[in-house]
Amino acid sequence: MTASRKEIKVGILGATGTVGQRFIELLSTHPYFKIHALGASSRSAGKRYAEVTKWKLATTIPKDVAEMVIQECKPDAPGFAECGVVFSGLDHDVAGEIEVAFRAAELVVFSNAKNYRRDPIVPLMVPLVNPHHLPVVRHQQSLLGLKKGYLVTNANCSTTGLVVPLAALEKAFGPIKTVLVTTLQAISGAGYPGVSSLDILDNVVPHIGGEEEKIEWETAKILGDVLPDSTGYEYHAHTPMTISATTTRVPVIDGHTASVSVQFVRSPAPSVEQVKQALRDFTCEAQTLGVPSAPAQAIVLHEAPDRPQPRLDRDLHNGACVSVGRVRECPVLDIKFICLVDNVRLGAATSSVMNAEIAVEKGYIA
Ligand SMILES: NC(=O)c1ccc[n+]([C@@H]2O[C@H](COP(=O)([O-])OP(=O)(O)OC[C@H]3O[C@@H](n4cnc5c(N)ncnc54)[C@H](OP(=O)(O)O)[C@@H]3O)[C@@H](O)[C@H]2O)c1
Incomplete structure (x- = not known):
């Protein structure tokens, strides 16, 4: 079923960080998610990914990602509007406002930050444990008047x-x-x-x-x-x-x-x-x-x-x-x-990616 899925463009917020690097590694070979937009702080925005990222993985930076220009974490920055999914590896001190801005722009956000884990309308989803929590995103959308956008977090x-x-x-x-x-x-x-x-x-x-x-x-x-x-x-x-x-x-x-x-x-x-x-x-x-x-x-x-x-x-x-x-x-x-x-794979990036895959498989991502 997976092999026949059409490509879904994805964005990564906090792409230069520890979790962001794992997102890049996992998504650069993904069967249907295609890295399309990268976001980080204004210190990195406007620069090439390879130029500003202190890459700490044993693999090399995937070639096409190395040349991508980092954007500010704003939903109207180039590339994000076309994304079917946005993964967030943002620090909690900035994730709060940025993630809800992306959601308000009708984007589907999978977050690693702690900010919305307690929110009663946001699933706190560990993909190997509770994908049955996902349907609450429909209630989230109806309360917030959204058609496509919603937010899902993974756990600490x-x-x-x-x-x-x-x-x-x-x-x-x-x-x-x-x-x-x-x-x-x-x-x-x-x-x-x-x-x-x-x-x-x-x-x-x-x-x-x-x-x-x-x-x-x-x-x-x-x-x-x-x-x-x-x-x-x-x-x-x-x-x-x-x-x-x-x-x-x-x-x-x-x-x-x-x-x-x-x-x-x-x-x-x-x-x-x-x-x-x-x-x-x-x-x-x-x-x-x-x-x-x-x-x-x-x-x-x-x-x-x-x-x-x-x-x-x-x-x-x-x-x-x-x-x-x-x-x-x-x-x-x-x-x-x-x-x-x-902690950085199943504890962070892999959980977000698997949560998004589950959402695709269950029809929660168009
Ligand atoms: N590390 C783990 O094992 C782990 C596990 C589970 C969850 N988490 C959570 O995942 C999130 C990221 O953690 P991390 O360990 O990857 O942190 P990190 O290495 O410090 O990376 C932080 C990322 O946030 C970006 N950023 C910082 N300030 C920003 C701003 N004002 N606007 C936009 N982007 C900004 C940084 O971009 P610049 O490079 O431009 O500064 C960088 O890409 C945190 O919420 C953390 O609690 C981490």
Whole structure:
């Protein structure tokens, strides 16, 4: 089905940044999204992409993108009006006004910024977990008087790595009651230039501003339901889930690791073997729909006692899956495990691209 789709022109806001570069890498070989317009700050606007971008990926800048001229992030800047989708990797301090301006101009925006994640009419969508939240965009359009434009956000990068295994466990065993999670987050999660080398080398920084709260409330929205009339969300509808998060920054370049303990509502809790099987068996709608960026396996279960590791496992399935390992009994709650997500791919750009592919497949993008 994908092979026969006609080309859809796309724009990238924040194209020069950490997430923006992953968008370029993913979209430059995409089967039907075609990079058409690039936006960044006024410092970069008017200049060639290769001239102003501090490219940090191991691949080279795709040739046609290198020569593109960066525009200001304004919907009437050259190129954006023709785009069927606009991906945003903008900093949160500027994303707020820019993203709604693009939406008001009838553009479909997929954002990585935190600004509208709590908005009751904006889907907070992790493509491997809750594509069923997408219909709320019709309510968003009707409230705002829009025909084509809408806004969808993806989750915080560490939330994304957590909710995929939690969704798999809830699918197999019913609601989870309690989650304790401690993250070990990569430096690239703070963008470029990010944390200073003198702060992070030989060190662990035990605080990332606002991150713990994001994990705690975002998880409840993502694992919640859509109201029956698709006008909003019911946060973790079946039962209140208590989540306690501790977030730390560690000297890893890409890949957020988390140590997780969960307690199920059901008693007795599932065994370690049952949990492992449920993680192995997990399949999701992105895979059933067959969208191009869906990983063959949403969760890779590791049996080796020293895996997953960021350096060895973040590239699995092109960074589009979550790795889980060390599944074992928890003497305090029920089960504990380690999970790993590529924070810039599934944690950011890949999620936006997959969300847009799902929207195309379900007829939400003309
Ligand atoms: N890094 C991650 O792992 C990750 C994961 C999930 C979500 N996110 C979110 O994704 C967003 C981008 O993060 P990042 O890490 O890619 O940040 P980044 O590396 O700092 O890049 C920021 C981008 O925003 C542009 N920008 C800055 N000020 C602007 C302005 N006034 N007008 C227009 N564009 C402006 C920059 O353009 P110039 O080059 O011209 O300054 C650059 O392209 C953030 O909201 C972040 O929270 C990041």
